[in-house]
Structure formats: C-alpha cells, structure tokens
Amino acid sequence: MTRKVLSLALMSTALVTSAYAQDATLNIESWRNDDLALWQEKIIPAFEAEHPGIKVIFSPSAPAEYNAVLNSKLEAGSAGDLITCRPFDASLALYENGHLTDLSDLDAMGNFSDVAKSAWQTDDGSASFCVPMASVIHGFIYNKDAFNELGIDAPTTEAEFFAALDKIKEDGTYIPMAMGTNDQWEAATMGYNNIGPNYWKGEEGRQALIKGEQKLTDPQWVAPYATLAKWADYLGDGYEAQTYPDSQNLFTLGRAAVYPAGSWEISGFNTQADFEMGAFKPPVQNAGDTCYISDHTDIGIGLNAASENQEAARTFLAWVASPEFASIFGNALPGFFPLSSTPVELEDPLAKEIVGWRDECESTIRSTYQILSRGTPNLENETWGASVAAIKGAETPEALGQQLQDGLATWYAPHQ
Structure with a gap:
C-alpha cells in the first residue's frame, strides 16, 4: 500500500x-x-x-x-x-x-x-x-478627387510627374506636394531612397556600392539629388519648418494633392482622409524603363x-x-x-494597389541600411542632411555626393 x-x-x-x-x-x-x-x-x-x-x-x-x-x-x-x-x-x-x-x-x-x-x-x-x-513599400499617395478635378492622370515618367505638379501649382487650389524638411529623415526616406532605386537600378547598384564597385560620386547616386532639388518649388510656403505630422495633416485635410509616402501611412490616412486616395510608383526617367521600388x-x-x-x-x-x-x-x-x-x-x-507593384517592378531596400551605416560618419544620417540640402539648394548634387563619399571612405575599407 x-x-x-x-x-x-x-x-x-x-x-x-x-x-x-x-x-x-x-x-x-x-x-x-x-x-x-x-x-x-x-x-x-x-x-x-x-x-x-x-x-x-x-x-x-x-x-x-x-x-x-x-x-x-x-x-x-x-x-x-x-x-x-x-x-x-x-x-x-x-x-x-x-x-x-x-x-x-x-x-x-x-x-x-x-x-x-x-x-x-x-x-x-x-x-x-x-x-x-x-x-513597407515606397511611392506616392495622391488625392484622386484633386486629380480628377484638374484632369490629371497618375504619372509614370518624371516628365509626367513634374507636368502634373506644374498643373496643380498653376491651379492654386492645392499645395502640389506635402513634405517638409524640418525632421530631415523624410527627405531621405520618402525622397532620396524613394526615387533613387530607378537611378542606381535597385539591388544592382546597392550591392555594387557595398562592394566598392560604385561610389556615391557616380552619376547614378548624384542624379537623385538633382531631382530632389526640383521638389522645392512644389512643397508650399514654409516647407523648411514643416514637420512630419504637419505634412500628414496637410494631405489628409485635403490641402495637398500628392504625398511622397511609405505604405505605413495607409492605416492612418484611411481613418483621417475623407477623399478617395490612389498611389503611383516612383516615376521612371523614360517610358519603358524598368521600374524599381524600395520594398524595405x-x-x-x-x-x-x-x-x-x-x-x-x-x-x-x-x-x-x-x-x-x-x-x-x-x-x-x-x-x-x-x-x-x-x-x-x-x-x-x-x-493591394501598392503591393501589386512587386509584380511590375524590381524590389530593393533602402541603400544605407545594410553595412554602410555601421561607422562614423553614419551614412544613413548623413543622407538625411544631404537630401535636405539638395531640396533647399544649399549645395550642388555633385558636392553632396563628394561629401558622402569622403565620409564613407574614412571608415569603410572597400571605399578606401
């Protein structure tokens, strides 16, 4: 027992x-x-x-x-x-x-x-x-009501993109594009690394930069800064002091027609905007070019x-x-x-519209996130400042590329 x-x-x-x-x-x-x-x-x-x-x-x-x-x-x-x-x-x-x-x-x-x-x-x-x-995927979110009012189609090329912004600016009802430079990171994230992959051909360029086979002074890395410099005319008065939340509010309140975006905005915009929204990919330089998206x-x-x-x-x-x-x-x-x-x-x-771009374009990630920002100066943070300087016209695109290249070369062996 x-x-x-x-x-x-x-x-x-x-x-x-x-x-x-x-x-x-x-x-x-x-x-x-x-x-x-x-x-x-x-x-x-x-x-x-x-x-x-x-x-x-x-x-x-x-x-x-x-x-x-x-x-x-x-x-x-x-x-x-x-x-x-x-x-x-x-x-x-x-x-x-x-x-x-x-x-x-x-x-x-x-x-x-x-x-x-x-x-x-x-x-x-x-x-x-x-x-x-x-x-998350980068591109542009736009106010469909505004585009319909002005008879504008979603652009696919850079020429169409700037023509659309010109038409919006000329009409005067809307700020063409909602983005500020006060917080800096937007200029790089929704600016440089949004449009840049179409210049450096996505992963091809990013991997070549990591290996030291391309430099930040090469044309494909400098050219996006020249394009960003054109944005200033369309960002509205006082964009220099405009914060990230300010830009979100300008768009969702219907005061701006285009928003350089990341797809992470969708949930918030759905609850705040009372107009129909659409999205378009980062415009390619020429019709028929392969498109690249930051699918980060x-x-x-x-x-x-x-x-x-x-x-x-x-x-x-x-x-x-x-x-x-x-x-x-x-x-x-x-x-x-x-x-x-x-x-x-x-x-x-x-x-669904944005994720569908994966079937149409080549995917890449933000150029500064892997390996290239481990040292000092930090390339990611330096790209913030460079993108702001490009938009403000404070430096030439070539000078910005040289500054970034010089900084990277101080600590990253493949660029020495």
Missing part, C-alpha cells in the same frame, strides 16, 4: 509540474505603439486561443525612445521575452552582443525567402536571429537570449511565421506587407 501511495503521489507531482511548465507569460518589446490595439484585440487573442497555456503581453515604447529603452532593459536583464527587431545593423548589433538567440533551427524559418531573412541575418547568412514580419524589410521579431521562457517564446515565433499570422497582420495593418512565402489576400484597395 505504501509503495502504491508513494507512486500516486509522485505521479500527481509530475502532472502538476508538467502543467506548470506549460504555463508562461511572454512580454513583447516593440516601438510600434500605434499597434497596441491590434495586438490586444486581434493578434494575441488568436494565438492564445490555440495556445491556452501561454499568455502574451505587448509592451511598446515610444518609437524615438525604443532603441535606448531596449538597450537599457537588456543590460539590466529586465527586457521582455520577445524583441521586435528593426532591420539590419541595429538588430545585428543586438545579436552580436548576445542579446538575441539564433533561430536558424526554427523549422518555421523555412516559410521565408532568403531576401526576407537577409534583414535579420549575419553578413555570411550563417545565423538568423529574428522572424521576418513585414516590409521593416519589422521582425526575435527571442531575448536571457528569457526564462525559451520554449514558449519559440512556440510564439513559429506561429508568427505562419500564414494565419500573416493574414491577420497584413489585413489589420494595411501597408505592412507580410514577408512569408505564402501569399496573403489583402482587403484594403490602396494596400
């Missing part, structure tokens, strides 16, 4: 321990505080319904503070189990410092192409440390190496790599396009 009671007691303890081992609470660090309701109302309930033993808490920080807050938490050992990953070098540094786990052995990573994974891999591709979630790998999610919930976190990451997550995320947050290899049927018409 004693032996039987002891055996039953041990079995009971084992069952309790097993049940306890399956219960876990996962905390997610992120900069996407705009997405809090999406996670709380759609993503997390869908996961928890399938995995009742795992609770998930989404704990975002303010975007501008995320990197500093995350690094402080990681150093203090208080960061969440799951880390939302920015693309390329910022996350690579976290991996190299031992804060992110190698996820190469996660079977679900097979759901992504090499291009999708490249934003969260070591340079040699031997380790993948974040599950890809979504990319933007957001992933990784596993904190210090997490005490490794198994539960891997279960969650495998689910994030699933078609179910891709469908929820892609439709709940239109303009953030899932990176999984399984096609997602998008519902939002503007998102």
